[in-house]
Amino acid sequence: MDNTRVKEVKGEEAVDKDYPLSPVPLTERKSFLSVALVLLGITFFSPTMSTGAQIAVAFTFKQLCWIVIVANLVLGVYVSANCAIGAETGLTSVMLSRYTLGNAGSKWASFLLGGTQIGWYAYVSSYVGMLFATAFNIPEYTTWFTFAWAIIFGVTAFWGYKAMEKVAFVAVPALLILVIYIPILAARSNGGFSALVHAVPTAEMSVATAMTAIVGTFSSMGTQACNWSRFSKTPRSAFWSGFIAFMVGNTIMLVAGVVGGLAYGEPDFIVVMMNMGVIFFALIILTLNVWTTAHAGAYAWGVAGAEVANRSNKTPFLFGGLVIATLLACTGIYAKLISFLVFLGVFIPPLGGVLLGDYVFTYKRHIPALQSVRFKAFRIAPVLAYVVGTVVAYATDRQGIGIPPLFGIIVAALCVPLFNSLMRALKIDDMHVSVNNPR
Numbered sequence: 001m002d003n004t005r006v007k008e009v010k011g012e013e014a015v016d017k018d019y020p021l022s023p024v025p026l027t028e029r030k031s032f033l034s035v036a037l038v039l040l041g042i043t044f045f046s047p048t049m050s051t052g053a054q055i056a057v058a059f060t061f062k063q064l065c066w067i068v069i070v071a072n073l074v075l076g077v078y079v080s081a082n083c084a085i086g087a088e089t090g091l092t093s094v095m096l097s098r099y100t101l102g103n104a105g106s107k108w109a110s111f112l113l114g115g116t117q118i119g120w121y122a123y124v125s126s127y128v129g130m131l132f133a134t135a136f137n138i139p140e141y142t143t144w145f146t147f148a149w150a151i152i153f154g155v156t157a158f159w160g161y162k163a164m165e166k167v168a169f170v171a172v173p174a175l176l177i178l179v180i181y182i183p184i185l186a187a188r189s190n191g192g193f194s195a196l197v198h199a200v201p202t203a204e205m206s207v208a209t210a211m212t213a214i215v216g217t218f219s220s221m222g223t224q225a226c227n228w229s230r231f232s233k234t235p236r237s238a239f240w241s242g243f244i245a246f247m248v249g250n251t252i253m254l255v256a257g258v259v260g261g262l263a264y265g266e267p268d269f270i271v272v273m274m275n276m277g278v279i280f281f282a283l284i285i286l287t288l289n290v291w292t293t294a295h296a297g298a299y300a301w302g303v304a305g306a307e308v309a310n311r312s313n314k315t316p317f318l319f320g321g322l323v324i325a326t327l328l329a330c331t332g333i334y335a336k337l338i339s340f341l342v343f344l345g346v347f348i349p350p351l352g353g354v355l356l357g358d359y360v361f362t363y364k365r366h367i368p369a370l371q372s373v374r375f376k377a378f379r380i381a382p383v384l385a386y387v388v389g390t391v392v393a394y395a396t397d398r399q400g401i402g403i404p405p406l407f408g409i410i411v412a413a414l415c416v417p418l419f420n421s422l423m424r425a426l427k428i429d430d431m432h433v434s435v436n437n438p439r
Contacts, residue, residue, distance in 0.1 A: 023090030041168030052257020076247025086226030112305025350389030357413030
């Protein structure tokens with residue numbers, strides 16, 4: 001690791017203890033358990049079970065097994081690579097995008113990543129509002145519950161990583177108990193696991209859409225995994241923290257939703273829990289768990305806003321995003337989950353692919369320190385690579401071919417060295433200017 005990048009804020013008073021515009025110092029790095037639990041708190045996300053339930057009713061059990069495993073393997077490896085880069089550099093994803101897309105180009109990354117997290121925050125607030133209204137059998141108060149929880153979730157986001165860590169230490173074990181209990185109860189009440197294995201699909205969905213939805217569940221948060229993995233002490237530790245969270249953790253959550261969906265043939269997981277008689281037991285655990293992901297989303301748009309304005313304090317942007325997310329939450333976004341996930345699964349993975357490709361092929365895993373670079377407005381090669389990767393992901397999703405998010409990641413990453421070569425052939429200087437060695 002280039003320690004000069006990590007130590008550059010030592011001896012200075014950081015405006016924001018979460019370092020939105022600078023590397024996390026080595027003295028502020030966390031243990032493997034701390035980072036792993038924070039990331040698990042993000043992926044142990046109850047609406048993921050809802051995604052599993054919606055997918056379950058469209059496929060046979062055998063199909064579901066390989067769809068879930070393959071999609072989560074793609075997600076796990078992709079996010080783990082991002083996590084390792086975060087620990088190596090100590091930087092957030094949107095700050096890394098300055099190196100790849102340029103000072104102006106990074107604003108698109110900040111808008112896309114931060115903006116989608118506002119959408120996710122609105123969704124989870126709607127989810128919990130619906131959960132409470134259902135539990136107390138007062139559907140007319142859904143909007144009020146949604147509004148209240150949108151505000152409550154936002155309060156702890158102002159305390160940053162430390163608050164996420166504390167909530168995750170409670171939420172992760174609690175939800176793990178629930179996701180183990182739900183499949184057992186569902187199987188018992190519906191003729192055992194053999195009946196679930198032979199369940200007949202009652203809806204239609206393409207394999208490409210299902211995989212895109214699964215990857216899309218955390219394509220935005222996974223691309224921003226650097227935001228939390230940068231607190232890891234080593235890249236190796238960050239990689240395994242990410243893999244455990246996004247491969248293992250997300251698989252567990254989807255399987256719980258799949259079993260509930262197969263047992264009851266119902267894509268709405270709140271209805272599934274009512275049918276299982278665990279709505280009140282689930283109420284506290286699910287709310288606590290959603291809290292971790294809502295908090296992570298708020299944190300993400302906060303650091304994205306700080307990057308856009310080039311300010312080392314994310315608090316004003318947290319507040320502004322919270323207002324927007326709360327307004328969205330009260331408009332019924334709860335019903336738009338799958339279409340929202342497909343959108344995320346098409347447009348965001350290619351961005352992550354470009355960041356990975358540029359870090360590996362262009363910078364050879366050694367980016368220069370922030371203070372030694374005068375950033376160009378745009379770098380043409382990576383921008384073109386992102387556009388091509390997005391077009392491929394969109395086209396394959398529309399045609400129902402393969403795994404569109406994976407195609408977007410791979411194509412975007414491989415296009416980086418290809419377009420770099422094209423820039424050199426055309427004698428176009430597409431790299432940032434070194435302050436120490438200006439060109």
